[in-house]
Amino acid sequence: MILETKKIETTPKNSTFETLESQSEFDWRKCWYPVCFLQDFPINRPYRFSLYEEPFVLFKNTDGQIICLTDRCAHRAARLSDGQIIDGRIECLYHGWQYGQDGKCLHIPQLSKEAKIPVSACVSSFKVIERQGIIWIWAGEAEAAVDELIPTVPDWDKPECFNLDYMRDLPYDQSYFIENVIDPAHIPISHEGIFSDRTEAQPLEIEVLESSHQGIRGRYRKTKKPNQPWQLLDFVAPNLVLYRLGNGEENRFLGTALYSIPLGRNRCRILVRNYSNFFDLKTKLMPPWLDHLITRNKVLEGDLQIVVEQKAQIERLGKKLKELYLPLKTSDTLVVAYRRWLDKYGSSLPFYQGFSTAQNIANSEDNKHLKTLDRFSQHTLICNSCNQAYRLTKRLQQSCIGVAIAFAAIAILTDTSGIKIAAVSTSITLIILAVMAQRLKTQFEDSYTRHE
Structure with missing residues (x-):
């Protein structure tokens, strides 16, 4: 055992944890999922994405409202996202069936004007909300959606806050991305020469403050020098890892929000947001595409191939993580806490890799045709800038x-x-x-x- 879990009684100020008493267990359908940043959403064409292999499509109606439907025409199962938007409706490219915001088919060219459109000519619709510049969908029934469950970042709403956003599709499961980013110990080695240095590699003091169906609250600090400040590091189930970095000044804040959505087996999308109230003018004036070329792409690509090969090794050996990993209390406490969280609360997930359990894990052999390092399709095509x-x-x-x-x-x-x-x-x-x-x-x- 390397973990010592501490239960605290109250949720701290500015916590991203939800506090509804009615929710007592984790259900992946009763969650909000981030689809893309608002600035990356196309205005005049459908936007395709998936959630655990289930296809969805987004589009805007005539009122500018973002609509989410199942990406499958009720006629012959063609993808609606291959079609076009006409008068606020999405039209299937195959036979021209058109659907409105509630998923009902409103026009079938092959029917006479007197004929009624079949009641069964419809697709499922889902609730969509734009919050803090991110488009979110509720995976379950719209009537059950709870807006307060969207994991927002309190500091982002402050007028002095400035943020740098970056989105990318990755060729591995969401759980491997979360494991990677909930691990501060890898940064000085894996990202040496980009925004860190290996001389900063050191034992960390890491604590799990709380673990529940809502996620994990943790903190860590460096130990090379005495009395270093604690850095808060939370996992908010199922989609957010949040770093809040202290600098000793109460009027300053700096953080990184790492959102993700499980697109499918061996596929996830990440939405990374660095935010602060003391970025310099050069950073603020830099166009997003230049920031992405200089820094963001390299940061993500520094880990990408490592995680792909790590996952392939684990699947090849076919053993549980607790048999393969050799965790250290001074580096891996939160990593193990997350994998054990999946053991305890992951039973509702379509697939996951816990510390001692797993469910419906795809073999990397199935994805060998994918190009793992592909900046163009994984980022450039989906980033507006x-x-x-x-x-x-x-x-x-x-x-x-x-x-x-x-x-x-x-x-x-x-x-x-x-x-x-x-x-x-x-x-x-x-x-x-x-x-x-x-x-x-x-x-x-x-x-x-x-x-x-």
């Missing part, structure tokens, strides 16, 4: 090449030396710009590896 910058860079490169060829042709055809020199110079400059654009474009496509 990076996608726009990528498209602009691609157009710039193509334009430079086209115009460079035109000026080269002018230089060949003209007999005037002044025009020839100017045309050649312009053509060379445009080629250089095209090469620079190509290098920038590859930054949106190629992933970072430690051994480059």
